[in-house]
Amino acid sequence: xxxxxxxxxxxxxxxxxPYEGRHEGxxxxxxxxxxxxxxxxxxRAAQSRVxxxxxxxxxxxxxxxxxxxxxxxxxxxxxxxxxxxAKRFDALEGGLIYDPNYHLxxxxxxxxxxxxxxxxxxxxxxxxxVRVTVTVRKRNEGQSVVRxxxxxxxxxxxxxxPYQRFFRALEQAMFLEAHRFEEPTGGR
Amino acid sequence: xxxxxxxxxxxxxxxxxxxxxxxxxLLAACNAPQPGPxxxxxxxxxxxxxxxxxxxxxxxxxxxxxxxxxxxxxxxxxxxxxxxEQLGLVTAARFAEPNxxxxVAVTVTVRAVDAGHxxxxxxxxxxNRPVVDPETYQRFFAALERSLFLTKG
Numbered sequence: 001x002x003x004x005x006x007x008x009x010x011x012x013x014x015x016x017x018p019y020e021g022r023h024e025g026x027x028x029x030x031x032x033x034x035x036x037x038x039x040x041x042x043x044r045a046a047q048s049r050v051x052x053x054x055x056x057x058x059x060x061x062x063x064x065x066x067x068x069x070x071x072x073x074x075x076x077x078x079x080x081x082x083x084x085x086a087k088r089f090d091a092l093e094g095g096l097i098y099d100p101n102y103h104l105x106x107x108x109x110x111x112x113x114x115x116x117x118x119x120x121x122x123x124x125x126x127x128x129x130v131r132v133t134v135t136v137r138k139r140n141e142g143q144s145v146v147r148x149x150x151x152x153x154x155x156x157x158x159x160x161x162p163y164q165r166f167f168r169a170l171e172q173a174m175f176l177e178a179h180r181f182e183e184p185t186g187g188r
Numbered sequence: 189x190x191x192x193x194x195x196x197x198x199x200x201x202x203x204x205x206x207x208x209x210x211x212x213x214l215l216a217a218c219n220a221p222q223p224g225p226x227x228x229x230x231x232x233x234x235x236x237x238x239x240x241x242x243x244x245x246x247x248x249x250x251x252x253x254x255x256x257x258x259x260x261x262x263x264x265x266x267x268x269x270x271x272x273e274q275l276g277l278v279t280a281a282r283f284a285e286p287n288x289x290x291x292v293a294v295t296v297t298v299r300a301v302d303a304g305h306x307x308x309x310x311x312x313x314x315x316n317r318p319v320v321d322p323e324t325y326q327r328f329f330a331a332l333e334r335s336l337f338l339t340k341g
Contacts, residue, residue: 022220061275064297068311069230069238071318074295079274089316092221128316130227152223165229 022127023154046160048147048181049167050139051174056082059136059144062173069169072132082136092153093127127153145181146170233320240322242309243329244301247336250276253298253306260328260335266294290315308332 051059056079063084064074072086131151139145148166150157157163171178230238247253250273257278258268266280276298284290294312301307310328312319319325 057274061299064275064277065299065309068295068297068309069234070228071234071311073293073311073313074270074277074279077270077272077275077277079272089313090227132228148228150223150228152227153221155220157223157227159223159225161225162223162228165225169228169230 043158044147045181046158046163047149048145049170049178050181051144051146051176051178052142053174053176054138054142054144056136056138056144059146059174060084062170063134063136063146066166066170066173067132067134069173070166072130076133083133084135085131085133087132088130089128090130090152091128146178147181237311237318237320238309240325241311242307243332244305244307245333245336246304247306248304250298250300250306252339253308253336254278256332256335256339257296257298257308259339260332261294261296263331263335264328266292284314292319 053059060077060079060082064077067074067084067086070088072088074084074086076083076085129151132148133150134146134148137145137147146167148163150162150166167178245253247256254271254273254276258271261268261278261280264282266282268278268280270277270279272278278296278298279294280296281291281293284292292312292314294310296308296310299307299309308329310325312324
């Protein structure tokens with residue numbers, strides 16, 4: 001009984017506020033550089049696929065269509081650089097109680113933005129933004145590499161499964177089979 | 189005091205599981221939500237929504253279709269944020285009626301289906317939530333068809 005009570009007290013002390021408990025405090029921004037938990041090569045392989053086309057516009061068009069299918073709103077688009085960035089709100093931090101400010105939150109400016117009310121946002125809404133960046137680059141005369149990287153709950157998505165499913169959807173949009181990406185050996 | 193202790197001891201079998209449950213719940217609340225395997229895969233709901241959001245129009249020229257899309261968005265009070273002719277993409281946003289407190293943002297893409305037809309796809313969000321009402325899209329496409337007719341005329 002006493003032990004259980006002590007355990008409960010410990011839990012309370014360890015995370016007085018669940019929100020704080022779900023985030024690690026970073027006192028030094030340099031820590032961000034080392035946040036990746038996976039091997040860089042393995043992560044890059046999971047996030048990339050090779051397509052047998054060099055038609056960048058076709059690839060970008062299919063990427064935009066796929067992201068639209070997934071409910072993402074396109075934020076950045078540069079056809080010369082071959083980059084598409086998009087975001088979607090998943091109500092992860094919404095909780096059980098409805099917060100009227102919740103859906104007014106502008107994730108870009110971190111502000112509540114409306115004609116009658118302007119305020120700095122509740123910052124915890126940042127957690128709900130799912131972000132994706134997709135890049136297209138030419139690999140050789142007949143192939144292109146598409147790389148997607150996603151962020152969920154402010155952390156990089158390092159599990160290969162979501163990327164596999166994304167590329168499956170992209171293949172269907174392209175009517176083209178993608179190949180696994182392997183770093184060229186003997187290079188730098 | 190002795191009586192209190194005796195009462196606590198008697199009820200201990202009930203207290204302990206309750207305390208354990210509370211502790212587990214508290215610990216669970218500390219865990220950050222993990223991304224599921226489906227965060228980048230289309231759900232059934234999204235696939236269904238896609239049919240409401242798409243309409244094939246009888247236009248041969250993509251630029252004509254894009255201009256009609258932009259004109260309709262302007263008619264509806266949207267401010268065009270981005271228009272990319274090569275990729276056939278238009279994004280726009282506006283404050284929503286009746287109080288103009290809320291925001292509506294829309295992404296429209298225009299794709300050639302065949303020589304004489306264009307596929308227009310629109311998806312909208314209302315304050316970060318996707319608009320899932322088919323009628324909203326029907327009205328948008330009705331306005332777009334009218335606009336195309338006017339341009340042709």
